[in-house]
Amino acid sequence: MKAEVGGMEPLDLRTAVVRLAADGRVVHANTAAQHLLLGASPEGALIEDLLGRAEKLGKIASGTAGQIVRALASGNADATECFKLLDGSSILMVAGPVAGGTLVEWSDITPYVEAMRAQERDPLTGLLARPAMLREIAAMVQSGEPAALLYIGLDRFTSVNNMLGHMAGDKLLQKVSGRIVGLVPADAVMARVGGDEFAVLLRADSEAATAMAGRLLEMVARPFLIDGQSAHVGTSIGLAHLDPADPPENQLRNARLALLKAKADGGDAIQVFTDAMREELEQARLLEIDLRQALVLREFSLAYQPQYEIDGRRLIGFEALLRWHHPKRGPVSPAHFIPLAEELGLIVPIGEWVIRAACKAAAEWPLPLSISVNISPLQFRSPNIVAIVTSALKNSGLDPSRLELEVTEGALLLDSEPVMNIFRQLKALGLRFAMDDFGTGYSSLSYLQQFPFDKIKIDQSFVRNLPASPDGIAIVRAVSALGSSLGLSIIAEGVETEEQLASIRQNGCKQVQGYLTGRPLAPDMAEALIASAATAGEGKAS
Ligand code: C2E
Ligand code: CA
Ligand code: CA
16 A cells, blocks of 8 residues: 655555544454554444554554544544654544545654654754755745844864764754754744754844844854863854845855855854845846857957066067956956856856967967966866867967966876876877966975976065065075976066065066066057067077
8 A cells, every 4th residue: 555645655554544444443454553552453443442442552552543533533534634643653634434434544754754854853962954044944934033044153163073073063963053052032033054053033122132142153053062072162153134025045155155254264252244245245146147249249459568578578478368348337357256266167268268269369379478378277178178278279389388388286287197197198199287366275285296397486575575675585595496406497577676576576477467567468469569579689698
């Protein structure tokens, strides 16, 4: 016998069937029914007596027999009732009229009930799970009462988890949830909405919600005792007042965004979701829509920033820098839209356009100068990067030795055979690699050891404070020495003053790129610069 519940897959249940006469006496009971509640050979006995006996025998909780009998006697054409056996099983009863009496079916729906419960509750803390929380938020919004959502995140959970182990981590989460439950009012709804994230839905005005957030922050900050050890985690809380205009997902997202802001500001803090944050979200959403169309609408272009040999100020090449000119917004800074393009995965097609456009432009320059193209981490790991570069070189006719790819250490992975392979395949095409933003990562040197770079770009941050900064000088000197011993070229970025230029030169750096020697130029300006370099007889030897 199979029962279909709420459109789910039919469950295989051990269904008990009982046929009753109009006076409530058992006409027939199958073995499952006898086993479940009625006992052997129940025919002829009154159902209420049999159930009463089952209750006395401890098969069902006291009161359950009455509940079943009332449902059967209710006279409803189809009576359904759920009850539990004392062994924990959940039984669904369906009873309907048949000729001369009633047919009763009892089905064990325990697996179904457990599956439902698993969706509703977080097994570790017993708190509601996310979908249930979303329903609660929807109901609260409907009720129209002022309410707030607190999104609670633990600040140092991962380190506690790593130090004390996962079991201890689980206990800690249980204890945190226990403290929160102990503090919030009885009608608050609590959920575990992430690994170390909890949400509390409060019926409260802004003042009460802020006060509650403050108390929670203080309570969770107190040390926990776990397996005899003291553990300390901080908390940050994002607070969002429910806004009837927002769907439940967004309410939760708003509160979480406020939490992330609180964490970014250093943690152990409460941050309220503000109109300014909402505006920022809206702007990001609009920017995303525009960015998705920018490629097809041909709103991108490249600017070319010249690079020079310091001695003799000989032009050696250009870095291609992406520009987005939006018809209404005007120029949008790459520092603004490239991170978004990376987040959305759009950097892969946009980056492909950059590679092709840069190769094509450089192939038409009157001098065989080098062209540097920035490759973002996501692009570097996309499977067809080698094919794209190969085809860009072939279509443009650019000599591969003129192409230089700029990658940051973030694009690479140490000890990763697949990444190493891509690097090797690209180098085998005959192009060169420059390590961008050198010194800003954690292990620039290790990357240099593993990957055969041709050039190092000293990051602007080291150049900015020259010639005064001893650190800056030390870096330029060390990197230049490293470069000459490894046979790599060294270029300093972001050089803006003659003093900075003199300083990098003094400390061994031979190439320069910066506002002092040339800002990024529109294509025709770059071509004009190359043409004048050509007449001056430069750029022939490289
Ligand atoms: P980056 O690769 O470090 O590029 C150098 C940035 O420094 C450029 O900013 C350039 O205009 C700026 N700059 C050059 N000289 C000076 C100077 O003397 N002083 C100062 N203050 N700045 C200088 P831009 O064009 O705004 O690009 C910013 C970043 O956006 C780039 O940093 C790069 O990471 C990224 N980017 C630009 N174009 C592309 C691209 O086509 N693909 C990818 N993946 N990223 C790109
Ligand atoms: Ca660069
Ligand atoms: Ca750079």
